[in-house]
Amino acid sequence: MRRLFNRLLPKSMRSDATIIPVVRxxxxxxxxxxxxxxxxxxxxxxxxxxxxFSFGDAPVVAISINSPGGSPVQSRLIYKRIxxxxxxxxxxxxxxxEDVAASGGYMIALAGxxxxxxxxxxxxxxxxxxxxxxxxxxIKKIGVERRVHTAGKNKVTNDPFQPEKPEDVERLxxxxxxxxxxxxxxxxxxxxxxxxxxxxxxxGLFWSxxxxxxxxxxxxxxxxxxVLKDRYGPKTQLKLITAPRxxxxxxxxxxxxxxxxxxxxxxxxxxxxxxxxxxERALWSRFGL
Numbered sequence: 001m002r003r004l005f006n007r008l009l010p011k012s013m014r015s016d017a018t019i020i021p022v023v024r025x026x027x028x029x030x031x032x033x034x035x036x037x038x039x040x041x042x043x044x045x046x047x048x049x050x051x052x053f054s055f056g057d058a059p060v061v062a063i064s065i066n067s068p069g070g071s072p073v074q075s076r077l078i079y080k081r082i083x084x085x086x087x088x089x090x091x092x093x094x095x096x097x098e099d100v101a102a103s104g105g106y107m108i109a110l111a112g113x114x115x116x117x118x119x120x121x122x123x124x125x126x127x128x129x130x131x132x133x134x135x136x137x138x139i140k141k142i143g144v145e146r147r148v149h150t151a152g153k154n155k156v157t158n159d160p161f162q163p164e165k166p167e168d169v170e171r172l173x174x175x176x177x178x179x180x181x182x183x184x185x186x187x188x189x190x191x192x193x194x195x196x197x198x199x200x201x202x203x204g205l206f207w208s209x210x211x212x213x214x215x216x217x218x219x220x221x222x223x224x225x226x227v228l229k230d231r232y233g234p235k236t237q238l239k240l241i242t243a244p245r246x247x248x249x250x251x252x253x254x255x256x257x258x259x260x261x262x263x264x265x266x267x268x269x270x271x272x273x274x275x276x277x278x279x280e281r282a283l284w285s286r287f288g289l
Contacts, residue, residue: 017235020228021052022062024240025078029070029104040067040108042077049078052241053085059232060092062224063112069103072128072179079186082111096224097121102206106217107183110190114219116227117209123217126183127204128176191216 023045030039052061063082069075086093095101095112102125109115109123117123184202188195194216195201201215212218220227229236 017237018059018232019055019237019239020058020060020062020232021055022064022224022238022240023048023052024064024066025108026064026066026098029067029074029078029108031071031074039070040078041071041074042081045078046081048241048243049081049085053089053091055239056089058091060094060228061086062094062096062228062238064096064098064224065101065105065109066098067102067105067108068100069105069107069125072104072107072183075104075107076182076186078108079111082108086111086113094227096227097123097209097218103127107186110186115217116220116222116224117212117218118223119208119210119221121209121212122206123209123212124201124206124215125204126187126202128179128183187217194219 025040025045027040029041031041031043052063055061082093085091092113093111095109095115097109097115097117098121099118100122101109101115101117102122106123106125115123180202187202196215198215201217207215207217209218209221213221225238228238
């Protein structure tokens with residue numbers, strides 16, 4: 001449509017700039033969000049991604065990633081949505097890594113036909129982690145009696161208020177190995193012919209963007225603006241795709257949900273937000289960020 005409109009204008013008024021849509025994916029990857037936090041999930045990113053692919057004249061879709069990871073399910077769903085739209089719209093995808101694209105963040109980066117990183121960015125961490133706390137000694141000290149009744153002997157697997165059982169740990173490890181295998185298969189498929197034979201590649205280690213390129217996790221080093229202008233000309237314009245805004249300029253996806261909450265819901269959301277913020281802080285801190 002833009003190209004047709006451009007042709008109808010007098011030659012002196014025609015724009016020969018190349019417009020490239022840009023989607024910024026920043027934050028930890030978790031299902032859902034709330035008034036006190038905004039995470040990456042399919043529901044929070046699908047609209048932005050689909051809008052970016054609607055630019056028919058754009059030669060490529062650019063995606064900027066800055067994420068320490070999180071939910072493997074949401075990571076793969078976002079990855080798949082990008083790849084499905086790339087195939088449907090016959091578009092190439094360039095992924096640019098900012099500070100970090102690790103674990104689930106790197107899984108999303110695999111959606112790019114090329115991955116371009118800053119030399120000092122962090123990439124990799126191809127692994128799966130599960131963490132929890134044990135409160136058995138604590139509840140004894142404060143005089144709390146744990147009462148739980150189940151139908152099904154495995155319904156309280158890895159209950160933090162009960163002593164850890166070796167069989168529960170083994171069951172969790174099997175599950176994590178399956179998830180790790182899925183991640184590895186994705187990396188091998190998308191980076192076929194590019195990966196090094198480094199034995200630590202799938203151990204969960206992470207590297208700088210510079211080393212990541214040597215390992216085959218990254219295709220090139222650079223920043224989005226410079227790379228796109230070099231490839232598509234100095235007049236190239238980057239169009240940041242953002243969420244729609246309401247009457248007073250507020251982002252609908254954020255303030256709409258906030259205004260609908262009752263005081264009790266807001267209090268619950270606030271506590272939930274503190275817990276989720278702690279989880280997110282832990283994810284970023286693994287990479288010194």
